[in-house]
Amino acid sequence: MFLKKTKKLESQIDEYLDLVIKGGLVFKLGIKCYLENLMEEFENHLKDLRKIEDRADDLRRNIEIKLYTRTLIPESRGDVLGLMESCDKVLNITTETLLEFSVEIPEVIPELKNHYLQLSESAIACLENTVSGIRSYFKNYDAVRDYVNKVQFYKKETNKIAEQIKRTIFRTDKSLSKKIHVRYFAFHIERIAELSEDVCDRLAIASIKRFE
């Protein structure tokens, strides 16, 4: 009976994390459609992602208010809110990146299409493992370490693919402005992995603090 409100909040946190995962999946689909020049589907995915982001924002605020007004988990709520906010930033960057594709329509040369697909796969794997790590932080504290390691691994992979894209584009005879444009998009997708790693660094510290 007394756990009713707590259970509701737990499911809200789970729902929020589900939205972040969903956002990552939609992003991957969006990039795939863009690379295959299916622009209508791409725009639909962008719309979906924006909706997900809005819903996630509302949910996060709601959770924050509940945590503070009911003085729940007073020792850890700073960490929890920090994790959720930084997770939200990753989702924002994901949406912004897809939006920039829609606005700036970068020209991706055919030999880099596969690289871009791999780059988005790897960056979103970072995000997904970060979310799994946060879930474990709430319930299965022992497993956090495994997810942190996975995130670090995928982040390095993402860096390698981004580097390959940059090297390849700058060795073509495209104009400098186009080269810079393509590099800029690789950099943006790479940022998703970078920010996910930042969330994981927070997560690693927060999980150590749990039994302080």
Add this chain to the structure above:
Amino acid sequence: MIDISVWFFISSALFLGWSLGSNNAVVLFGTAVTSKMVRFKTAAIIAGVFVVLGSFISGGGTTNTLTNLGGINAIAGSFTVALSVALSVTWMTKASLPVSTSQAVVGAIIGWNIFTGSPIDFATLSKIVLSWIFSPVISAVFGFLIFKVIKRTLLKWKIHMLELDSYTRIGLIIVGAIASYSFGANNIANVMGMFVSATPFKDLMISEMYTVTGVQQLFLIGGLAIAVGIFTYGLRVMKTVGNDLYKISPITGLAVVLAASLVIWLFTSQSLEDFLLNNNLPSIPLVPLAASQAFIGAVIGVGLAKDPLSINFKVFGKISMAWVVAPIASGVLSFILLFFVQNVFEQKVIDPIPYQITATVLHRLDKEEIDTKGLADLKDIRFTNNKVFKNQILEKHRYKNEHLFKIFNYARIDSFKIDSTLVNNELNTDEYSPEQIEGLKLLHGTAYSHKIDFENSVFSGREEWSYSGNKLSDKIIDDKKQFLEELFRVRK
């Protein structure tokens, strides 16, 4: 109607109770309140109620130990001793030292003993001092084990952080309530122990079935004073002292308070003592403990379970110093204040107790192989002053304190008269055997001037009063003997 002066004298105990409550609220609910898991108001209500219940229902056990140490029999003496404890405790709190009221009380009673020339019961004193050493050690062991168990359970059960938060809150409230009850039962002796021999209250009959004794009334008032201390000043102490030492995570706090309250309960529970005695196991002495000592012991235990390097032994050293300083400071203060109360305010700090060495006293001392050569010269002389009696004895022989204590005990003139009406009215036939009751009735009208004469006549060599070898039944016989002694003692 109780004389107004009695309230004046008890006021020092109320002050002491208030100071005890305000200081120890931080031990009972400090972690819960500073970590915002429980609101101060909720914590104070729970702590207050359970402290009062603990002191009223189970407050008797540890009081006997204190009255053994010093039977302060004049209310002005009790007042002065309580006042010196309250003052030294307040002073040490101001100096931001985690103060131990129990230690201050023992120090002040020793001060009274020295001032009045009463011999110190070193057997009881060593029991108390040993408990001060053992209680933090046992707390540390409990804290270590409890924390390990909690951590292992949490990792295994995979409870969601938010659910765990709810369970921890409930746990902190329950453990805080248990700690408050144990604390009230254990520490009420510190507040009211010195008034027990001089209680101004008469037994109050609530119904045919239930009577509230004078001592229980004292404990109730003392418990209320502690509760008022928790309400009025507890939060302030939590905010000042609480930040350095008591700011630990709620789960750690739960382990610490649970360990500390278990230890306080071990040293308070008469039921546990009965259980141990019944199984012929060594019992744990019922001694007023310092809640802060048990708490700090538990903090160290939990610290060792987490990371031994995280413990700041420098801070621990400072705290331990306070444990040594507290009894000495209050002992000295008590001695000085008693001097002023007796000589400046002309108040009686001890009721003169008459002593007389009789043939039975000498015989008993001989039996216990205590040298009585010189004492024969003092035979049948009546002494009314502790100090004079002590000096006379010591002139004859340099007795060890332990022997001196026995001589004082045996030579004390008391007054007992066996009355068969009291036997019929007061003794329960379920508890006393027909032989025991008949034996007492046969002695109707006999009077004794010394406790040992009473014991020799009523109990010695009688089958119905012999010990069986079972520790619990032997203790029950001892309790009955003590009850009869009180029953037949002729009050002035």
